[in-house]
Amino acid sequence: MDRQTKRIKKKYNRVSRIYDVLQKPMDKMVFKNVRHEIMDALTGRVLEVGVGTGKNIKHYPDNLDITAIDISEKMLVKARKKAVKWNKKVRLELMDAQKMSFDDGSFDCVFATCVLCSIPDPVKGLEEIKRVCKQGGKIILIEHVRSEQKIIGLLMDLFNPMVAAFCGTNINRKTLDNIKEVGFYNVKVEEIWKDIVKKITIYK
Secondary structure, X not given: OXXXXXXXXXXXXXXXXXXXXXXXXXXXXXXXXXXXXXXXXXXXXXXEEOOOOOOOHHHOOOOOEEEEEEOOHHHHHHHHHHHHHOOOOOEEXXXXXXXXXXXXXXXXXXXXXXXXXXXXXXXXXXXXXXXXXXXXXXXXXXXXXXXXXXXXXXXXXXXXXXXXXXXXXXXOOXXXXXXXXXXXXXXXXXXXXXXXXXXXXXXX
16 A cells, blocks of 8 residues: 555544545535435445445345445444445445455446545556446546636635645546546546536446
């Protein structure tokens, strides 16, 4: 594990105790119905990348084979408690999204919610997601990205170092450009909140 990844891991271990509280405004403003929409689109063997404290676990369909990974041990502790609380069967594994231990083409569907903003190397993370998703599979990403509006985009650039230093999240990444760089072309993009939060569905 490289130094930058260790730093991100340490930050998420540190913030794990208050993470759900910090996310409440975003949940109410943006994610009210999004989690259900993601789950309705999943089939077969599923991987959640960056499960965090397990905010999606409550919504997991009972008929799917789901594995979820995260880089932070303390976030996974929270996720395990939610899995027990909601009686959900899920394999929770400590793993770096940039270097997964799964075989090529292991999953029918891969999804992540606001994860590529935190991975030190988002292109490497996308390459791994591409590798473990089988041909003909589907990838669903909910991501906040740099706004194309000039003033807002500049403000996001300005505040990004402070936000990244506090919690490891980058608010100004050009995720759609990274997706193209990895070689995904069959991509559907839907705006969830302004032009900042997007639902990105990739058909492999």
